[in-house]
Amino acid sequence: xxxxxxxxxxxxxxxxxxxxxxxxxxxxxxxxxxxxxxxxxxxxxxxxxxxxxxxxxxxxxxxxxxxxxxxxxxxxxxxxxxxxxxxxxxxxxxxxxxxxxxxxxxxxxxxxxxxxxxxxxxxxxxxxxxxxxxxxxxxxxxxxxxxxxxxxxxxxxxxxxxxxxxxxxxxxxxxxxxxxxxxxxxxxxxxxxxxxxxxxxxxxxxxxxxxxxxxxxxxxxxxxxxxxxxxxxxxxxxxxxxxxxxxxxxxxxxxxxxxxxxxxxxxxxxxxxxxxxxxxxxxxxxxxxxxxxxxxxxxxxxxxxxxxxxxxxxxxxxxxxxxxxxxxxxxxxxxxxxxxxxxxxxxxxxxxxxxxxxxxxxxxxxxxxxxxxxxxxxx
Numbered sequence: 368x369x370x371x372x373x374x375x376x377x378x379x380x381x382x383x384x385x386x387x388x389x390x391x392x393x394x395x396x397x398x399x400x401x402x403x404x405x406x407x408x409x410x411x412x413x414x415x416x417x418x419x420x421x422x423x424x425x426x427x428x429x430x431x432x433x434x435x436x437x438x439x440x441x442x443x444x445x446x447x448x449x450x451x452x453x454x455x456x457x458x459x460x461x462x463x464x465x466x467x468x469x470x471x472x473x474x475x476x477x478x479x480x481x482x483x484x485x486x487x488x489x490x491x492x493x494x495x496x497x498x499x500x501x502x503x504x505x506x507x508x509x510x511x512x513x514x515x516x517x518x519x520x521x522x523x524x525x526x527x528x529x530x531x532x533x534x535x536x537x538x539x540x541x542x543x544x545x546x547x548x549x550x551x552x553x554x555x556x557x558x559x560x561x562x563x564x565x566x567x568x569x570x571x572x573x574x575x576x577x578x579x580x581x582x583x584x585x586x587x588x589x590x591x592x593x594x595x596x597x598x599x600x601x602x603x604x605x606x607x608x609x610x611x612x613x614x615x616x617x618x619x620x621x622x623x624x625x626x627x628x629x630x631x632x633x634x635x636x637x638x639x640x641x642x643x644x645x646x647x648x649x650x651x652x653x654x655x656x657x658x659x660x661x662x663x664x665x666x667x668x669x670x671x672x673x674x675x676x677x678x679x680x681x682x683x684x685x686x687x688x689x690x691x692x693x694x695x696x697x698x699x700x701x702x703x704x705x706x707x708x709x710x711x712x713x714x715x716x717x718x719x720x721x722x723x724x725x726x727x728x729x730x731x732x733x734x735x736x737x738x739x740x741x742x743x744x745x746x
Contacts, residue, residue: 385418385422385423385424385459386419386422388455388457388459389415389418389419389425390419391455392415392451392455392457393412393415393416393419395451395454395455396411396412396415396447396448396451397412399446399447399448399450399451399454400444400447402447403444403446403447404441405441405442405443405444405446405447406440406441406442406443406444407443408430408431408432408433408443408448409433410429410430410431411428411429411430411448414427414428414429424459425459425460426459426460426461426462427460427461427462427464428448428452428460428462428463428464429464429466430443430445430448430463430464430465430466430468431443431464431465431466431467431468432466432467432468443468444474445465445468445470445474445477445478446473446474446477449474449477449478449481452481452490453481453488456488457490458488458490458491460490460491460492461491461492461493461494462492462493462494462495462496463492463494463495463496464494464495464496464498465496465497465498465500466496466498466499467498467499467500468500469500469501470497470500470501470502470506472503472505472506472509475502475506475509475510476509478510478513479509479510479512479513480513482495482513482514482516482517482518482519483513483516483517484516484517484518489518490518491518492517492518492519493518493519493520493521494519494520494521494522494523495519495521495522495523496522496523497510497523497524497527498523498524498525498526498527499525499526499527500527501527501528502527502529502533503529504529504532504533504536507527507529507533507536507537508536508537508539508540510537510540511536511537511538511539511540511541512540513540514540514541514544514547515540515541515542515543515544517546518546519546519547520546520547520548520549521547521548521549521550521551522547522549522550522551523549523551523578524537524551524552524555525551525552525553525554525555525578526553526554526555527555528554528555528556529555529556530555530556530557530558530561531557531558531560531561531564533555534552534555534557534561534564534565535561535564538564538565538567538568541568541572541574542568542571542572543571543572544572544573545572545573546573547572547573547574548573548574548575548576549574549575549576549578550574550576550577550578551577551578552565552578552579552582553578553579553580553581553582553644554580554581554582555582556582556583557579557582557583557584557588558582558583558584558585558588559583559584559585559587559588559591560588561582561584561588562584562587562588562589562590562591562592563588563591563592565577565579565592566591566592566593566594566595566596567595569592569595569596569640570595570596570599574640575639575640575641575642575677576640576641576642577640577642577643577644578642578644579592579644579645579648580644580645580646580647580648580682580684581646581647581648582647582648583648583649584645584648584649584650585648585649585650585656585660586650586651586656586660586661586663586664587656587660588648589645589648589650589664590660590663590664590667592645593643593664593667593668593671594667596640596671596675597667597668597670597671598667598670600670600671600674600675600678601670601673601674603674603675604670604673604674604675604706605674639677640671640675640677640678641677641678641679641680642679642680642681643678643680643681643682644680644681644682645681645682645683645686646682646683646684646685646686646714647684647685647686648686649686650664650683650686650688651686651687651688651689652687652689653687658689658691661688661689661692662691662692662695664692665688665692665695665696666695668681668696668699669695669696669698669699672696672699672700672702672703672711672713673699673702673703673706674706674708675708676708676709678711679709679710679711679712680711680712680713681711681712681713681714682713682714683713683714683715683716684714684715684716685716686715686716687716687718688715688716688719689719690719690720690723693715693719693720693723693724693727694723696713696715696727697723697726697727697730700713700727700730700731701730704730710731710732711731712731713727713731714731715727
């Protein structure tokens with residue numbers, strides 16, 4: 368329905384009211400940079416000016432160190448931005464991005480305090496990106512502690528080389544976190560030992576998108592990562608099949624179960640993984656586990672493929688799985704289609720036979736029923 372004149376005037380008034388807020392934010396930020404003897408971030412300044420000119424709310428704050436900085440100028444720092452957010456009580460930000468900046472322990476401590484909700488102003492940031500920041504283990508631990516009491520739904524820590532020890536510390540902070548949905552730790556120098564730590568954390572939390580490309584989990588780490596969620600998916604899938612079989616034999620029992628389910632209003636809790644990215648992780652037969660390790664990992668992976676009705680995307684690119692493992696994946700995809708589970712996109716490296724690669728690709732496409740619906744709609 369078209370908006371009325373009254374509604375349009377309200378929207379225009381709302382957009383105009385943001386201008387003085389952002390103008391004051393910029394002035395305060397510049398003041399804090401002067402006081403701390405640091406440089407104003409060009410990206411922040413540009414984003415603020417653009418939002419002021421367009422009379423738009425600035426949702427995404429991106430703090431990035433300039434690629435080329437004039438000689439003699441001080442570095443860009445996180446602290447002035449955090450002080451500005453607090454001083455101005457800026458409650459409109461959703462994404463806080465810190466790219467390519469070396470963070471001091473004091474920076475991370477201030478950030479953690481901002482994110483924590485304990486008896487303080489509740490800033491509504493839902494996404495935190497700290498990419499290539501060279502955080503040490505103390506900073507990782509302090510950040511991890513703040514996650515349990517934050518509003519964050521997504522955290523991206525790509526290109527921070529904190530390794531297995533850093534993951535152990537970070538996951539301790541995520542224990543029983545039921546808010547965080549997305550976790551990205553790409554190119555963080557993670558080895559096989561990180562697999563079990565991450566796997567346990569994911570099985571106990573609400574994380575449903577996991578991005579781990581560019582590490583070195585190898586077969587043993589990847590297997591430990593998916594063990595809990597794969598076994599859970601298998602159990603759920605087999606229980607579902609058993610119930611369907613029983614319902615077919617007893618229509619009256621089926622109707623009773625339907626009533627019971629609708630009264631509860633929700634399904635059982637569990638590790639519902641939707642996206643899993645494990646590209647370039649050394650999952651192949653070249654490690655200590657050899658070909659046996661690849662096949663053990665693939666066996667568990669097939670449980671996820673066949674039984675998980677939440678899974679939508681798997682990336683195994685740049686891992687040389689071999690023909691046998693690829694054939695097992697193909698078989699699982701076909702079983703998934705027979706079970707009428709949602710479409711699953713899966714990417715594998717084309718270092719297998721062209722027929723197997725093509726079949727995996729074809730079985731990863733949208734189901735035929737979707738194409739038929741489109742054809743009917745066109746008619």
